[in-house]
Amino acid sequence: MKEIVKNHDTFPKLLARNAEVFGDRKVAMREKEFGIWQEFTWREYHDHVMYFSLGMVSLGLLPGDKVAIIGDNRPEWVWAEVAAQAAKAVPLGLYQDSTLKEVSYIIDHSDASFVVAEDQEQVDKILDMKEQLPKVRYIIYSDPRGMRGYKQPFLLDFKEVENFGRELEQRDPGLFGKNVGATKYEDMALICYTSGTTGFPKGAMLSFRNLLSMAANLMEVDGKFENDEFVSFLPLAWIGEQMMCLSSALLTGFTVNFPEKPETVQENIREVGPTIMFSPPRIWENMTSTVQVKVMDASRLKRWMYHWALPVGYEYADTVFRKKAIPASLKLRHKLAYALVFRALKDRLGLLRIRSASTGGAALGPDVFKFFNAMGVNLKQIYGQTEISGISCIHREGDINFDSVGKPIPETEVTLSGSGEILSRSPSVFLGYYKNPEETDKTLADGWLHSGDAGYFNEDGHLIVIDRVKDVMHLNDGTRFSPQFIENKLKFSPYIKECVCMGNQRDFIAGMLCIDYANVGKWAEGRRISYTTFTDLAAKPEVLELLAKEVEKVNETLPATTRISKFVPLYKELDADDDELTRTRKVRRAFVGERYKHVVEGMYAGEAAIPIDATIKYQDGKTSRIRTTLTVRNL
Amino acid sequence: MPLLRIDDIHLSFGGVKAINGVSIDVEKGRIHAIIGPNGAGKTSIFNCISSVYKPQRGGVYFEDRKVTGMKPDRVTHLGIARTFQNIALFHHMTVLDNLMLGRHQFMKRGILAGGIFLGPARTEEIENRKAVEDIIDFLEIENIRKKPVGTLAYGLRKRVELGRALALKPKLLLLDEPMAGMNLEEKEDMARFILDINEEWGVTILLIEHDLGVVMDISRRVSVLDFGVKISEGEPAEVANDPRVIKAYIGEDDSFLGEMEAR
Numbered sequence: 001m002k003e004i005v006k007n008h009d010t011f012p013k014l015l016a017r018n019a020e021v022f023g024d025r026k027v028a029m030r031e032k033e034f035g036i037w038q039e040f041t042w043r044e045y046h047d048h049v050m051y052f053s054l055g056m057v058s059l060g061l062l063p064g065d066k067v068a069i070i071g072d073n074r075p076e077w078v079w080a081e082v083a084a085q086a087a088k089a090v091p092l093g094l095y096q097d098s099t100l101k102e103v104s105y106i107i108d109h110s111d112a113s114f115v116v117a118e119d120q121e122q123v124d125k126i127l128d129m130k131e132q133l134p135k136v137r138y139i140i141y142s143d144p145r146g147m148r149g150y151k152q153p154f155l156l157d158f159k160e161v162e163n164f165g166r167e168l169e170q171r172d173p174g175l176f177g178k179n180v181g182a183t184k185y186e187d188m189a190l191i192c193y194t195s196g197t198t199g200f201p202k203g204a205m206l207s208f209r210n211l212l213s214m215a216a217n218l219m220e221v222d223g224k225f226e227n228d229e230f231v232s233f234l235p236l237a238w239i240g241e242q243m244m245c246l247s248s249a250l251l252t253g254f255t256v257n258f259p260e261k262p263e264t265v266q267e268n269i270r271e272v273g274p275t276i277m278f279s280p281p282r283i284w285e286n287m288t289s290t291v292q293v294k295v296m297d298a299s300r301l302k303r304w305m306y307h308w309a310l311p312v313g314y315e316y317a318d319t320v321f322r323k324k325a326i327p328a329s330l331k332l333r334h335k336l337a338y339a340l341v342f343r344a345l346k347d348r349l350g351l352l353r354i355r356s357a358s359t360g361g362a363a364l365g366p367d368v369f370k371f372f373n374a375m376g377v378n379l380k381q382i383y384g385q386t387e388i389s390g391i392s393c394i395h396r397e398g399d400i401n402f403d404s405v406g407k408p409i410p411e412t413e414v415t416l417s418g419s420g421e422i423l424s425r426s427p428s429v430f431l432g433y434y435k436n437p438e439e440t441d442k443t444l445a446d447g448w449l450h451s452g453d454a455g456y457f458n459e460d461g462h463l464i465v466i467d468r469v470k471d472v473m474h475l476n477d478g479t480r481f482s483p484q485f486i487e488n489k490l491k492f493s494p495y496i497k498e499c500v501c502m503g504n505q506r507d508f509i510a511g512m513l514c515i516d517y518a519n520v521g522k523w524a525e526g527r528r529i530s531y532t533t534f535t536d537l538a539a540k541p542e543v544l545e546l547l548a549k550e551v552e553k554v555n556e557t558l559p560a561t562t563r564i565s566k567f568v569p570l571y572k573e574l575d576a577d578d579d580e581l582t583r584t585r586k587v588r589r590a591f592v593g594e595r596y597k598h599v600v601e602g603m604y605a606g607e608a609a610i611p612i613d614a615t616i617k618y619q620d621g622k623t624s625r626i627r628t629t630l631t632v633r634n635l
Numbered sequence: 636m637p638l639l640r641i642d643d644i645h646l647s648f649g650g651v652k653a654i655n656g657v658s659i660d661v662e663k664g665r666i667h668a669i670i671g672p673n674g675a676g677k678t679s680i681f682n683c684i685s686s687v688y689k690p691q692r693g694g695v696y697f698e699d700r701k702v703t704g705m706k707p708d709r710v711t712h713l714g715i716a717r718t719f720q721n722i723a724l725f726h727h728m729t730v731l732d733n734l735m736l737g738r739h740q741f742m743k744r745g746i747l748a749g750g751i752f753l754g755p756a757r758t759e760e761i762e763n764r765k766a767v768e769d770i771i772d773f774l775e776i777e778n779i780r781k782k783p784v785g786t787l788a789y790g791l792r793k794r795v796e797l798g799r800a801l802a803l804k805p806k807l808l809l810l811d812e813p814m815a816g817m818n819l820e821e822k823e824d825m826a827r828f829i830l831d832i833n834e835e836w837g838v839t840i841l842l843i844e845h846d847l848g849v850v851m852d853i854s855r856r857v858s859v860l861d862f863g864v865k866i867s868e869g870e871p872a873e874v875a876n877d878p879r880v881i882k883a884y885i886g887e888d889d890s891f892l893g894e895m896e897a898r
Binding site for chain 1: 764765768769771772773775777778780819831834835
C-alpha cells in the first residue's frame with residue numbers, strides 16, 4: 001500500500017491510477033436505483049469526477065476555495081468531493097439531517113463558495129438562509145426532482161455542470177491531467193466538521209498525508225483488498241465513512257455500494273453481503289435488538305434453539321478471548337450452534353460474508369460485543385478521533401478484549417498524560433482547526449494530540465478508554481464512576497434506547513431512560529396494554545416495572561457502590577434536532593442535564609413524582625404542549 | 636375545449652335524486668376540486684365519469700368523446716384513472732404486483748408468450764417494470780416494494796393506490812378523498828405528490844376532498860355541490876366567500892366557516 005501512496009499521493013492521483021489499472025473491467029461503485037444495482041466502473045467514476053471538476057473550474061472555482069457537500073450517500077457525493085480536490089479546492093461534508101442553523105453556520109464558517117446538495121430538501125435549507133450566506137456562489141443539485149419551479153440563476157443541475165466540464169475538456173484537453181498532477185501529499189484534502197458534545201462544530205483540516213497514511217497503516221493490521229465489498233450508509237461527512245469510501249476504496253480499489261434509500265439499508269446490506277463493515281455502536285446495537293425482538297416472535301422451537309445456541313456462542317467467544325485452547329466438546333457444540341442458528345442469523349443480518357467488522361466512534365457495550373463474536377462475526381473495537389483522521393487503535397485478529405480498544409496502529413504512538421488523558425502522535429494528526437488557532441493550540445499542545453478521553457493501558461498493552469475526561473464522575477463519598485459505562489450496559493436492553501446517568505457530587509447514581517418506542521410498543525401490544533403516544537407508553541406503570549427489571553439486571557453486573565438507585569422514564573426521545581444528541585448520536589450531557597434540570601433535582605430531592613409541562617418542537621417546526629407526570633422508580 | 640365536460644347530468648336511484656342537473660368543466664392541466672357536505676353526490680359524479688353509473692339525462696365528455704354509456708374499461712383506455720374512497724387493492728399481493736397490475740392495459744401478449752417469457756413478451760415486461768419503478772421512485776415507496784399491501788399502514792396503502800392509478804399513464808386522474816384518515820404529515824406528503832403529478836407529469840386532476848385546508852391550498856378551481864346541485868364554482872377564494880356556500884355548510888359544519896375566515 002505504501003508503495004502505491006509513494007507514486008500516487010492524493011485522491012485524484014489514486015483515482016487516475018485506478019482508472020488506468022482497472023479501467024472498465026472493475027466496478028468501483030454500485031447504487032441501487034429503480035430496484036436495480038446500477039454499476040459504475042473505475043473509468044466511469046474517473047470521468048464523472050473529471051467532468052464535474054472541470055465544470056466547477058469553468059464556473060470559476062479556484063484553488064483553495066471550499067466546496068460544501070450535503071446529502072445522502074450517493075455516488076455524486078463522492079464524485080463532488082474528489083472533483084473539488086482535483087481542482088485543488090477543499091471539500092467539506094455536512095450531515096444530511098442537519099438543521100438550518102447548523103447548515104448555515106458551517107457553510108458560512110467554512111467560506112464555501114460552491115454547495116453541492118443532493119435534492120430539493122437540501123437545496124431548500126440553503127435557499128432559506130441564502131441571504132446570510134453571501135459567500136455561496138453556486139448551488140448544484142444532483143436530483144432534479146421537484147426543482148422545476150426554481151429559477152434562480154445560481155442553481156445548477158449536476159449534469160449541467162458536467163456538461164460545462166465536457167466543453168472545457170474539449171477546449172483544453174490536458175487541463176484535468178495537469179490539475180491532478182498539481183495536487184500534493186501535504187495539501188489540505190478535507191475539512192471535517194466534528195459535531196462535538198459541546199459548543200459549535202469545529203472544522204478539522206486534514207491533508208492527503210493524514211488520510212492516506214491512516215488508511216495504509218490501518219490496512220497493515222486490518223487488511224482490505226481489491227475484491228472487498230462495502231456498503232456505504234453512514235453519513236459521508238463522518239470521518240469513519242470517509243476512511244472507508246474514499247481513502248481505503250481509492251487505495252485498494254474495492255467496491256462501494258450505495259443503498260437505495262435510508263429505509264432500505266438493512267435489505268440492501270443483505271443483497272450485497274459486504275465483506276467489510278465499519279459502523280458506530282448504534283448500528284450494532286440496533287441489530288442486536290432487532291434479533292432479540294424477532295426471536296420473541298419466533299416459533300417455540302426456534303426460540304428454544306436460539307436460547308440453547310447463544311450461551312454456547314458466548315462460551316466459545318469467551319474461550320477465544322482468553323486465548324485458551326478450545327475443548328473438543330465445545331468445538332462440536334459451537335459447530336452445531338452455528339449450523340442451526342448463527343449461520344441463519346448472520347445471513348438475515350447480511351453479515352454472512354463479513355471478514356472484517358469494526359465499531360468505533362463511541363464505546364460499544366461489552367454485551368453487544370460478545371453477542372456478535374458469539375455469532376462468529378469477529379467484531380473489533382476501533383478507537384480514534386476525527387483529529388487523527390479517524391483511527392489510532394484497533395483490536396488485532398485473535399487478540400480481542402471487549403473492554404479495550406486494542407493497540408495503536410503502525411506509526412502511531414499513544415501515551416497518557418499525568419492526569420490520565422489519552423495523547424497520541426502520528427503522521428495522521430490533523431493540520432489544525434479551520435479559523436480556530438486557540439483550539440488548535442490547546443488540542444495540539446506539546447506536539448501531542450489531546451483526545452479529552454480518560455484511559456489506561458492494561459497488562460497486555462491494550463488501551464482502555466474510560467470516558468471523556470470531563471465526564472468521569474465522583475460521588476460524594478469519593479467513588480469514581482463512568483456514566484457512559486453504565487449507560488452502555490443499559491442500552492443493551494432492547495427496551496432502552498437512550499439513557500443518561502447522573503451522580504457527580506451527589507449521594508447516589510440516578511438515571512433518565514428513554515424507552516425504545518418500537519420494542520416497548522411491541523411488548524405492550526403482546527400484553528394487551530393500550531397506549532397512544534410515546535409519552536403515554538413511557539408513563540405506563542407496567543412499562544416502569546419492565547424498565548426496573550432491566551435496570552436491576554444491569555445493577556447486578558455493577559460494583560455495589562456504583563449501582564443505579566433511582567430512575568425515571570423520559571416523556572420524549574432524546575433528539576439531535578433538539579441539540580440533546582450530536583449528529584453521531586452521542587449524548588450532550590451538559591445540555592441534557594440543564595434541560596431536564598427539574599427532573600434531576602426532583603429525583604435527588606426524593607420526590608416520588610415529577611410534574612412535566614413542556615413544549616415539544618417537531619421537525620416541521622410545529623410545537624405541541626405536553627403535560628404529564630414522571631414517576632420516580634426506586635431500586 | 637375542456638378536457639372533461641360534465642353536461643347537465645341527472646342521476647336518481649328510485650325516488651332519490653343523487654345528481655340533479657350538474658355541469659362542470661375541467662380544464663386541461665388543472666387541479667379541480669369538488670367539495671360539499673356528505674351525500675351531496677360527489678362520488679356519484681365520479682361514478683358517472685368512469686361510467687360505472689349511467690346518468691338518466693345528460694352526459695360526460697372526455698376530449699369531446701362521450702364516455703357515458705361506454706364500458707368502464709374502455710373509459711380507462713381513454714386515459715381516465717381513479718382511486719377510491721375505501722382503498723381498492725389486492726391485499727395479498729405485493730406493492731410491486733399491484734402496480735404491475737395497473738399496467739395491465741399495456742400488456743398485449745398472451746398467457747403463453749408471457750409464460751415462455753422470450754422476445755416481445757420479455758421486452759414488454761421490462762418496459763412495464765421500468766414504468767412501475769419510475770412510479771415507485773416518484774412516490775418514494777422503494778422500501779415497501781416487495782411487501783404485501785395488507786401489511787402496510789393505511790397512509791401507505793393510499794399512496795400505493797395512487798401509484799396503481801398512475802401506472803395507467805392517465806390524462807385525467809380522479810382522486811376520491813385521497814387524504815381521508817391521514818395524519819398531518821401524511822397529508823402534507825400526499826398534497827406534495829398531487830402537486831408533483833400535476834406539474835411534473837402534466838396530469839389533470841379532479842379530486843373530492845373533505846379537508847378544506849388542503850383543497851384551498853392546492854386546487855385552482857373548486858365546485859361546490861349540495862343535495863345533487865352545483866351551488867357555486869370558482870377560484871378557491873371566491874367560493875369561500877360565496878354566501879350560498881357558507882349557508883350550505885352552516886349548522887352542519889361550523890368549523891368550515893372558521894377555516895374559511897382564517898384564510
